[in-house]
Amino acid sequence: MEALYLLIPLSLILVAYAVWIFFGAADSGQFEDLDGPALRILNDDD
């Protein structure tokens, strides 16, 4: 049980890290077009 004293603070840091990554992704425009990449992958520029 004592492990939780380490794991719970760790999980908080993980959440903060996830938020940081998400904000970065949002800033770089990754959520601007959620449909396009799925379609584009089908057509290779041969």
Place this chain on the structure above:
Amino acid sequence: MNAMTELAACYHCGEPAVEGPRWQANVAGQMRTMCCPGCAAAAQAIADAGLADYYDTRSGFATPATESDTPALQLYDELGLDGGAVFTVEGLRCAACVWLIERRVAALPGVQSAVLNVATERLHLRWEPAVCRPSIVIAALRGIGYTAYPYDATRHGAQLERARKALLRRLFVAGLAMMQVMMYAVPVYLATDGTMDADMTALMGWASFLLTLPAVSYCAWPFLRGAWLDLRRGLPGMDVPVALGILAAFIGSAVSLVQGQGQVYFDSITMFVFLLLGSRWLELDARRKAARALEGLQDAAPATALRLPGWPASREPETIAADRLRPGDVILVPPGQTVAADGVILEGRTEADLALLTGESRTRAVGPGEQLPGGAVNVVQAVTLRVESCAADSTLAMLVRLSERAGQDKPKLAQWADRVGAWFVLVLLLLTAAVFAFWHAVDQARAWPAAVAVLVVSCPCALSLATPTALAAALERLLRHGVLAVKPHVLETLERATHVVFDKTGTLTRGRPLLRDTVALGVLDEIECLRIAAALEAGSAHPLALALREAVDACGAGTLVAQDVDTVVGQGMEGEVAGRRYRLGSAAFVAELTGVGAPLGAAPGTSAVWLGSGERWLARFDLVDALRPEAPALVQELQARGKTVLLLSGDDDDAVRAVAAELGIRDARGRRLPQDKLDAVRALQSQGAVVAMVGDGINDAAVLSGADVSFAMGQGAQLAQLHADCVLLDAGDAGLAPLGEAVRTASACVRVIRQNLGWAMLYNLVAIPAAASGLLNPWLSGLGMAGSSALVVLNALRLRGDR
């Protein structure tokens, strides 16, 4: 592929190629059948650009390529876009479209990059200004069958985009907080007494607190702020109970945490915030889609004006972009069009509609010497105007105003929810105070927890969550079926509507005549008469002339050439075909040439056009305005739903009666002027009827704004669309069919909202007494609240229907 050619479907768009192999295109070495010259040209352009792979990889047919009359494309070059711009592209169907568009545009000389955003249907382009121009890009896209126009961010929803970005972040943070807090909460709930020591519980509590803090202070900020503004205005709306619940639960939980005893509700708070934001997200999404549809409706061609550079000596108009007008220019404003800039009338009397500028619903008569502001709509006849100020903004301002109207006014249902919200707060506060007072007298230690529990479980979810979600889901479904609701009250009013009033021409009918019958009266057979008539009408833009020419095209007869054609306004045409003189037009006009009266009368309910030569009558052409094919089913459905269907038309009584009989409409009135129509609707309203009006023309504008809820046809006059609450977009040739869907959606939406309110009432009746009596565990209240919220949201989402 074989099956397709056997069915003779168009290779490009999949519509049946009714005329067989008349139009063809050579795609990858094979001749393919096309339905129309537009599709043939598009397919040929695609094949010629070396992009025929498109046809092998696509998963759906293309939109039919209409052979559009290219409006002055060079106007787009005058917009001041150099080097980069965003274009809106219409007609995206599948993955292959994305590939096709990007490849085609990237192949243009001077284009540096072309990236298509599929979600927003926008093409982001960069180009070399010296080599490439916007008009070249637009022409290339038109060539392969897509409509495109420059997207002006300041004009359309830039603010909506910003709101979307901010909301996305809040939603993400709330979601993450919700999941993580739940992780901490579950062990505490599951632990049986004594298996979890106090230190561990406190640790979980503090971790939850740390995660709930951003959820309340950042994610729930819009609600807290809204509630604060409401309170300052003294008008508590729906945000107030929401903020009250969140703050009470948060502060109550924080106090318990510090004291080390009592209940914490962090899981309920984060869940509630997440669901609220999710509902807001759906709402915003629906508004964004509506704004985009509206943008497509305005086709975003730059506002243009007809300038008369040689006035008064010459009256040859030239089309220029409205923002290039300078004071002193003389412009021509045709009826039905918006005045491009503020000016003074030089010639002509007309009536102007200033509704969008002043809110005045009646038109104003104006004549020479009088001011006409930009943005006014000319209603009656053409006038010439001297531009006073180069207020290009005036037209632009009008478009902005129109697009802002979409989703702006709060629907009555939401207003009602706001009012109920105010009462809800009051009752809740009184109840909480009563509970607190009661426990304070009985058992002081339980007073605070019980009061907080009441505030937490009394969830205004059906009002704050479900009603906006239901409305957003229903509006989105409408849009998918081709109904653009400009004002959001449409759904509830349509459901309540007792009478549906239709206009005839252009609404129940197609609004353009078709040749129904040709009656040969003399020596020539029907086809021959038709060819002569079409030859005489070759240069005319009159709708009857178009119908005759179409009929000749359809029967595949070759064309003749007429010489010496004279047009007599309001009477007909006279001309020479193969050395003989013919007259085509009204019976009286043709009789002057033949010297004898017409041998028979006109058929009832039709417009008759006569053909005669020398001293002989040759033919009578019966032209009718054909009913839309979907009209009978729609009228039946409306009647089956207990709505009375009426027909009010400006057309003559015979034609109106014929249409009404065909559709089974009992109450049909012809020869109605716009004012009569409005009076009729007002009379119905004064008897307590709720009137829905469907119309298309300039003359319907007044009655459209007078009705309780109104629909304008997408192909109809812009003036009508400005006054309507709803526009039936014309996807393909849907015509009236979306209206039936609107009626069904409206009734489904109202039903779902009622169910949700009923559920919420039941829930609160059970939960609040339970919380007040102190019987409710935190996990039970959290479960109840989350379950109830999720239930109403899921119920509302059913409205989105099958995709």
